[in-house]
Amino acid sequence: MDAQFWHDRWASNEIGFHKSEANPLLVKYLGELPLATGSRIFLPLCGKTLDIGWLLSRGYHVAGAELSAVAIDQLFTELGVTPTITKVGALDHYHAPQLDIFVGDIFSVTPELLGVVDAIYDRAALVALPKDMRAQYTTHLASLTAQSPQLLISFEYDQHAMEGPPFSVTTAEIHQHYGHRYDITVLASLDVPGGLKGRCPATERVYLLTKGRR
Numbered sequence: 001m002d003a004q005f006w007h008d009r010w011a012s013n014e015i016g017f018h019k020s021e022a023n024p025l026l027v028k029y030l031g032e033l034p035l036a037t038g039s040r041i042f043l044p045l046c047g048k049t050l051d052i053g054w055l056l057s058r059g060y061h062v063a064g065a066e067l068s069a070v071a072i073d074q075l076f077t078e079l080g081v082t083p084t085i086t087k088v089g090a091l092d093h094y095h096a097p098q099l100d101i102f103v104g105d106i107f108s109v110t111p112e113l114l115g116v117v118d119a120i121y122d123r124a125a126l127v128a129l130p131k132d133m134r135a136q137y138t139t140h141l142a143s144l145t146a147q148s149p150q151l152l153i154s155f156e157y158d159q160h161a162m163e164g165p166p167f168s169v170t171t172a173e174i175h176q177h178y179g180h181r182y183d184i185t186v187l188a189s190l191d192v193p194g195g196l197k198g199r200c201p202a203t204e205r206v207y208l209l210t211k212g213r214r
Helices: 003-011 024-032 051-057 069-079 131-144 171-178
Strands: 040-044 061-066 084-088 091-096 099-103 119-122 150-157 182-191 202-211
Touching (some): 024 150, 024 202, 040 051, 069 099, 131 171, 171 202
Parallel strands (some): 040 119, 119 150
Antiparallel strands (some): 084 091, 091 099
8 A cells, every 4th residue: 555545535535434523432532641731642644534623622732644635635624724834854734723734654754843742642543554564653653752642543353354444453463563662451342333334343442552661
């Protein structure tokens, strides 16, 4: 899977992964993260998720990374905000009060560009990546954010029954990528109503990752 796959999905509006409301799991479990009002939360591969508007409305600052400029143009239009756009290396930085989005390859985002992050909310980033990219992604994310605590939402299903994305990422694989960096707690394990994309049974899991004492 390459960048063009996602550019094509956004260009053709094939965005079944985009939700029409803030994720109920975020609403329910955000309080598990050790955050004060005004904390800065990073959303990798954020798209135009309504979770951003929900977080802003509750006084949080939000940073995001997204490959598609189409998605981010739509995000700001839907927020009713006009961003300031500047070029920073290979990325475009969209800035508005309490909000910074870096458009381009997430691997081009550096800690210096991103700035201080108090927590990560991975709504659908890890599961969007094929298996051969996940180790690189999780290593980069930990480095990028100084191992900030993380609320991670993942899917688990029979990968033979359906091609991703979203891909199936097991609890064992999450421990493989993150277990040496974080203490991992499963906050919820829920059957996906009607199955994933209505095609196969799936479990949606919510994980809390906190910096381990190692």
